[in-house]
Amino acid sequence: MQKYNLKKLATSGVADLIPYQPGLAAQQLMRQYQLTHVIKLASNENPLGPSPLVTERLQQISPQHIARYPESNANDLKNSLSDALSVSANHITIGNGSNEILEIIARALITEGDGITFSQYGFAVYPLIAQAMGARAHIAPAENFAHNSRALIEAIKPNTKIVFIANPNNPTGTWLHQDDLIQILERINKEVVVVMDEAYYDFVQVSGYPDSIALLKAYPNLVVVRTFSKAYGLAGLRVGYAIAHPELTDLFNRVRQPFNSNVFALIAAETALADQEHIAKSVQLVIQERDKITTALNALGLIVIPSIGNFVTVAFSKPGREIYEQLLQRGLILRPLDNYNMRDYLRISIGLPQENDTLLTVLSELKYQGMLSG
Ligand SMILES: *Cc1c(COP(=O)(O)O)cnc(C)c1O
Numbered sequence: 001m002q003k004y005n006l007k008k009l010a011t012s013g014v015a016d017l018i019p020y021q022p023g024l025a026a027q028q029l030m031r032q033y034q035l036t037h038v039i040k041l042a043s044n045e046n047p048l049g050p051s052p053l054v055t056e057r058l059q060q061i062s063p064q065h066i067a068r069y070p071e072s073n074a075n076d077l078k079n080s081l082s083d084a085l086s087v088s089a090n091h092i093t094i095g096n097g098s099n100e101i102l103e104i105i106a107r108a109l110i111t112e113g114d115g116i117t118f119s120q121y122g123f124a125v126y127p128l129i130a131q132a133m134g135a136r137a138h139i140a141p142a143e144n145f146a147h148n149s150r151a152l153i154e155a156i157k158p159n160t161k162i163v164f165i166a167n168p169n170n171p172t173g174t175w176l177h178q179d180d181l182i183q184i185l186e187r188i189n190k191e192v193v194v195v196m197d198e199a200y201y202d203f204v205q206v207s208g209y210p211d212s213i214a215l216l217k218a219y220p221n222l223v224v225v226r227t228f229s230k231a232y233g234l235a236g237l238r239v240g241y242a243i244a245h246p247e248l249t250d251l252f253n254r255v256r257q258p259f260n261s262n263v264f265a266l267i268a269a270e271t272a273l274a275d276q277e278h279i280a281k282s283v284q285l286v287i288q289e290r291d292k293i294t295t296a297l298n299a300l301g302l303i304v305i306p307s308i309g310n311f312v313t314v315a316f317s318k319p320g321r322e323i324y325e326q327l328l329q330r331g332l333i334l335r336p337l338d339n340y341n342m343r344d345y346l347r348i349s350i351g352l353p354q355e356n357d358t359l360l361t362v363l364s365e366l367k368y369q370g371m372l373s374g
Contacts, residue, residue, distance in 0.1 A: 013112075013134040020128055024333050035331045039358060041349040042335045043235065044170065044200075044311050048282050048352075050233035051275035054268045065263055072258045080270050081241060085213060090246040093253060096260045098199060098227035098240025099125055101252075105195060105223060105242065106162065108251040110135050115159035119147045121340055123166040123197060135161075145305050145313075146174035153187050163188075166197040167212075168204065171337055171347045173307020178210040185219045193248070195223045199240075200309040202231035203283055209308075213243055220245040228265075230310060231279050232272040237265040286310045286350045293350065296360045300367050311349045313337065318374030320346040326371060330362050 007015075023042030030038055074094040082089040095101035102125055110116065112134035118126040120142040130137040140155035142148060147165060156163060163184070168175040185194060196212045212224045227240035239261060242252060272278075294304045294312060303315045316323055321336045324346060335347040350356065366372050 011132075011134060013131045017128065017131055018339075020124060021339055023335050024328070026333065029328060029331070029333060033329060033331070038331045038333065039351060039355045040333045041351045041355065041359060042333045042347075044230055044309070044349045045235045046231055046233035046282050046310075047350070047355065048233065048278075048285065050268065051272050051278035053275050053278075054234070054271045057271045058264055058268060061263065061267065068263075069259050070261060070263045070266055074261055074266055077239075077261075077266050077270050077273075080273050084273055085243065087213060087216070087243055088246075091216070091243050091249055093242040093244070093249055093256065094261050094266070095240045095242070095256070096262075096265075097229060097238040098197065098225050098242075100238075100260060101225050101240050101242045102126075102164070102195070102197070103129055104252050104256050105193070105225075106130075106133055106135075107255045108248075109161050109193060113159065114161045115157050116162045116164065117152065117155045117157070117160045117192075118164040119152060119169070121145055121169065121172050121342070122147075122164060123170050124339055126164040142172075142174075144174075145172040147176045147180070149176070149180035149183050153184055156188050156192060160192055163192060163194045164197060165194065166199065167210065168200050168307065168309045170199065170309065170311070171313050171335070171340060171342070171345075172305050173309045173311060173313060174305065175204070175206065175209060175308050177208045179208070181210045181212070181215070185215070185222065190221055193221050193223055194219070195225060197225045199225070199227045199230055201226055202279055203286055203310050204308050205283075205287065206308055216243065216245065220247075223248060228269045228272060231282055232269070233282070234265070234268055234272055237262075237268050239265045239269040285353075289350045289353060289356050292353075293348065293356055293360065297363070300364060300372070302372075311347055313342070313345050313347045316344050316346070316372060316374075318372075319343050323366065323372065326366060327359075327362065332359055332362060334359075 026038040026040045078089040078092045106129045110133045115136045115138050116130040117138040119140045138155040140151035223244040225242050229235035305313045324336045337345045
């Protein structure tokens with residue numbers, strides 16, 4: 001009798017695919033070490049959570065509303081975004097998180113053998129999408145961990161269909177200047193789509209950061225991707241969106257599943273968008289705490305990559321995973337970066353002041369015990 005060989009059924013891309021490694025969940029760690037309290041600074045969520053108006057509004061959703069499919073076209077949320085961003089609704093695609101948006105873009109534009117270009121240390125989802133789709137990944141060398149526009153232009157090959165640029169980049173927190181983005185857009189083939197992944201847009205307070213939505217007019221091959229997972233505090237509900245030329249938006253809509261978002265997520269996003277006071281408060285907290293953490297880590301003799309996001313990446317003189325393990329035992333979850341070939345680094349999401357203080361106290365204890373260096 002013939003034996004099953006189900007593994008062999010995988011496409012060539014999927015055969016060697018290592019799935020995305022999410023940050024360890026707090027519940028998992030509590031069970032593992034029998035801890036009653038865990039501080040998770042590993043996935044760049046908003047430590048204040050969503051606007052209080054969101055939880056209030058979600059409680060009012062009726063059973064009838066839940067029983068019905070969501071509005072496939074997500075008109076209400078699109079209209080709110082349209083007002084907030086001053087782009088017409090036919091530029092907007094709603095996704096189940098912006099990760100789904102990235103995948104929708106790839107599914108609409110990529111076939112096997114096409115190329116996808118991104119930077120070294122670029123967001124881990126880009127190589128996964130490329131591999132799963134059987135696309136070639138063209139990786140541009142980074143400069144001081146940051147995107148380098150010249151290297152990116154050089155890494156755009158004749159088969160490149162998409163360039164993914166996280167701005168600021170996760171996990172490095174580095175960013176691409178508007179002048180560099182324009183240089184890229186000017187130099188490349190007009191049929192290469194440049195995706196600006198702006199997951200941390202709301203935290204940005206530097207001058208020279210691209211006004212990418214304004215650039216859409218001059219560069220219809222540009223796509224801007226944003227999310228409600230970070231500053232808006234809705235990571236658990238999964239809402240992200242793309243802003244693009246209506247012709248590209250139409251292509252994205254063809255591959256989008258008809259009910260890819262859900263009733264709770266759509267209402268939560270709309271409510272969260274309306275409370276800009278909560279966003280301002282969250283951003284202010286993050287920036288203040290990011291400065292505090294950076295200064296304190298420097299005082300411990302650690303080098304921090306300058307970040308404009310709600311996280312910082314710090315260098316140790318030994319494998320970050322060893323420090324990660326020490327911290328786990330003490331109920332703190334950070335993010336190891338081995339999958340980025342940044343073995344000696346850990347990424348720290350900015351948490352509540354008390355959570356950050358606990359981390360800094362534990363790190364100084366580890367330093368005192370000689371456990372921070374190799
Ligand atoms: C967190 C993050 C996302 C957001 O993912 P969602 O699917 O919207 O939760 C997208 N891109 C980057 C670079 C990120 O860090």
